[in-house]
Amino acid sequence: MQFNSKEEFSFVEMKDLDSNNKSVTPSDFKKLKGGAKFQNGDTLFARITPCLQNGKICQVKGLKNNKGFGSTEFLVFRGKEGVSDSDFVYYLSRDSFVRQFAEANMIGTSGRQRVAKEAFQNLELELPPLQEQKAIASILSAIDDKIENNLAINKTLEDMAMALYKHWFVDFAPFQDGAFVDSELGQTPKGWEVKKLVDFCNLTMGQSPKSEFYNDKKIGFPFHQGVKDYGERFPEDITYSTEGNRYAEEGDILFSVRAPVGRLNIAKNKIILGRGLASLRLKNHSENGFLFYLLKNKFTADDIIGDGTVYKSVNKKEIEDLYFVLPDFKIIAEFNKLIASIDNQYLSNYTENQTLIQLRNTLLPKLISGDIQLKAIRQQVENAL
Structure with missing residues (x-):
């Protein structure tokens, strides 16, 4: 692949890869200054710890002019004409046998270990015929296509809800016919108040239990130390703890401190809060939709609060002392009711994706190894979709 050093090309960062998603698209355009080079359909395989262990393996698409580059910590896999199918190669690279081989061949100092490209020269795999590879990839791709479609729908749903929030509480459009008054946060509808967060929210700061209580056997409650296991909206429960004294309940907003x-x-269920998180819940309301979008509007970028102040950490008092413009109880309740259908559809799509991810991950090793027949499984996948 030829790259002109004076041109900008699609760029993919390590953080762009999501272990639950098949595809990754470029997040930027840059001039080539080194790194892995690839084309649409190639598999980007994270070779460094902890990204390899976390399953950062994706198939790249959306590259301008079919050319892109990215992190030096990517290995790039591509099907060989007449021998292997690129979609099948992607699924093969996600198989536990290949990943475990890569992890076993990592070298380097603790915390910065990586697997070398040359290690894969010693990996021998028995491949099914090319047509069977394509059939296997087709079955698994159908699941991934549905997952990505749900993700796209959820992105649209969240954008809709955020636009509705701004329409009501930033532009005050439904309230333009009423009187407005000056406040320390600008003009607001008459009767609305400027309040500290502590005045309308219950706040719980996290406190980590001792590591001796941690486990990955799902014993106790899920434990979340910070944003490591955050998802698009709901965290993934990976680590559990048998002890804890600070909890978030289902529906609470998790806030990284x-x-x-x-x-x-x-929080999609009760969890133990570690020291890197806090949880928030509206007082006197059963739903937190208004609070979620209120905070999303305030914290538009990592480490930056709405007024532009940059924080590397915040304590309880700093959170409690944040000021917001608040309408009355009835308006908040009305907004919560209005967006409930949007948020419920988001949750439904998320739940379906969790089921599909489990199905895909169950089928993957069985299809790769030939333990199950394609005809037997095709109908099961069609029923699930």
């Missing part, structure tokens, strides 16, 4: 400050998720 250490860099990256202000990143949000929503």
